[in-house]
Amino acid sequence: MSPTAARKPRPKLTRRRPARVEPAPQLLLASQLIFNIGFYAVVPFLAVAMRNDFGMGAMAIGIVLGARTFAQQGMFLFGGALADRWGARQSMITGCLVRIAGFLLLVWATDFPLFLLGAIITGIGGALFSPALQSLVAAAAEGGTGRAGNQEPGTEDERANSGAAPQNNRASLFALLVICGEVGVVVGPLLGSLLLHTGFDTSLLAGSAVFAVMALVFWLFLPKAPAQAPKTSADLSGHAPPSGLWSCLKDKRFIGFAAFYSVNLLATNQLYFGLPVELERTGAGVQALAVVFAYASVLTITLQWPIARLMRKAGPKTALPLGFALQSMGFASLGVLAVVPPPSELPILPALLLVTGLALGNMCVTPMAMGLVLEFSAGRSTGAYYGLLASAGGLAVVIGNAALAPLYELAYTPSSTALAPWLLLSLLGAITATFIRRFVPKTPARVSVLREAQNA
Numbered sequence: 001m002s003p004t005a006a007r008k009p010r011p012k013l014t015r016r017r018p019a020r021v022e023p024a025p026q027l028l029l030a031s032q033l034i035f036n037i038g039f040y041a042v043v044p045f046l047a048v049a050m051r052n053d054f055g056m057g058a059m060a061i062g063i064v065l066g067a068r069t070f071a072q073q074g075m076f077l078f079g080g081a082l083a084d085r086w087g088a089r090q091s092m093i094t095g096c097l098v099r100i101a102g103f104l105l106l107v108w109a110t111d112f113p114l115f116l117l118g119a120i121i122t123g124i125g126g127a128l129f130s131p132a133l134q135s136l137v138a139a140a141a142e143g144g145t146g147r148a149g150n151q152e153p154g155t156e157d158e159r160a161n162s163g164a165a166p167q168n169n170r171a172s173l174f175a176l177l178v179i180c181g182e183v184g185v186v187v188g189p190l191l192g193s194l195l196l197h198t199g200f201d202t203s204l205l206a207g208s209a210v211f212a213v214m215a216l217v218f219w220l221f222l223p224k225a226p227a228q229a230p231k232t233s234a235d236l237s238g239h240a241p242p243s244g245l246w247s248c249l250k251d252k253r254f255i256g257f258a259a260f261y262s263v264n265l266l267a268t269n270q271l272y273f274g275l276p277v278e279l280e281r282t283g284a285g286v287q288a289l290a291v292v293f294a295y296a297s298v299l300t301i302t303l304q305w306p307i308a309r310l311m312r313k314a315g316p317k318t319a320l321p322l323g324f325a326l327q328s329m330g331f332a333s334l335g336v337l338a339v340v341p342p343p344s345e346l347p348i349l350p351a352l353l354l355v356t357g358l359a360l361g362n363m364c365v366t367p368m369a370m371g372l373v374l375e376f377s378a379g380r381s382t383g384a385y386y387g388l389l390a391s392a393g394g395l396a397v398v399i400g401n402a403a404l405a406p407l408y409e410l411a412y413t414p415s416s417t418a419l420a421p422w423l424l425l426s427l428l429g430a431i432t433a434t435f436i437r438r439f440v441p442k443t444p445a446r447v448s449v450l451r452e453a454q455n456a
Contacts, residue, residue, distance in 0.1 A: 036184025038210030071123030073394025080387025099125025265393030323364030328429030330357015335422030
């Protein structure tokens with residue numbers, strides 16, 4: 001046998017990368033943008049239509065808004081569990097179709113029961129959509145860290161940084177999700193205010209068309225294979241969370257975190273419930289609603305990214321208390337100004353102070369909290385965890401709005417009693433700022449040791 005014949009070329013060993021099942025982040029960000037356009041073209045004007053077109057009082061409006069929020073946020077736990085079981089694609093498509101049904105029912109609504117039922121169905125559509133979207137965003141963020149599937153980091157440096165890099169990537173992508181959502185918050189009310197001139201039904205039909213297009217896009221472009229639960233730094237410490245689809249309900253630390261974080265949703269919900277009361281008190285009128293929403297969105301679009309970067313450096317035990325303290329200050333400033341006549345030169349000034357505090361606080365806490373959910377879940381499916389976080393907020397809105405409704409009846413004119421709802425909300429924010437840091441998950445010991453070894 002000749003030497004040439006004996007030497008056979010060795011086949012090249014190539015490492016094939018596992019196929020990605022996560023959708024492109026661009027599609028997810030665009031979905032959040034379009035979803036918010038369809039939502040905010042309708043919901044901010046629901047209270048206006050109920051009061052002006054059908055003569056309903058604050059209690060009826062508060063019940064409808066609270067029921068819609070609870071049906072969405074409160075049912076997030078079940079929507080998230082369904083997303084874990086069905087897969088995000090099917091859950092998001094179903095959510096769009098259910099929301100269309102709710103909007104169409106509101107078109108036919110002429111009395112309180114139909115408004116209530118339409119609002120509830122509309123909220124259920126969001127409960128099916130949003131946890132699935134957040135789970136896909138988490139999976140996409142983990143996919144962008146350079147690790148595919150469950151592959152373990154190879155080098156010691158990679159292992160040392162594995163807790164920090166994914167955490168930063170998650171917060172970054174969730175910050176972009178907030179920014180895209182806020183662009184929708186700007187466009188949605190502007191579109192809704194234009195459509196409102198032709199009637200509230202026109203806004204409802206336009207919103208239905210938006211969600212119909214979204215359902216078609218998801219059916220065509222979302223991957224059918226469910227993404228694996230993202231890997232977190234808690235995996236590296238050997239910590240295993242309670243198992244099962246409803247494991248989030250067995251995690252006492254996460255339940256406590258969700259309970260305090262629910263104040264964030266209650267606070268931001270006052271943009272729909274309490275803010276119209278304040279605008280009527282000052283004489284600015286509901287036509288200023290779109291202006292105030294646009295101001296809040298411009299703040300978020302311009303400041304969310306730099307604030308998110310600062311909060312990532314500060315850490316959750318600083319970011320979360322700071323955010324809730326800012327919200328508390330926003331309510332306190334409005335409470336002080338509610339007892340005196342509004343400034344004639346700028347009657348919306350108290351509302352702008354409130355929105356500034358709420359927006360800055362939300363920018364501090366939301367991306368951080370969304371990323372922390374992955375630390376709590378520690379490698380399990382995340383839909384139910386995101387669902388429970390939002391369900392706690394929905395319950396807080398129902399209870400909070402019921403308590404605030406009679407207080408808002410006293411806040412339509414400048415007086416000492418007008419302080420009451422804003423003082424209550426300010427106290428809730430201050431209490432949350434004080435105690436929520438106790439429920440933040442601790443940094444895994446192994447990651448801490450590796451970081452110290454790297455910095456030594």
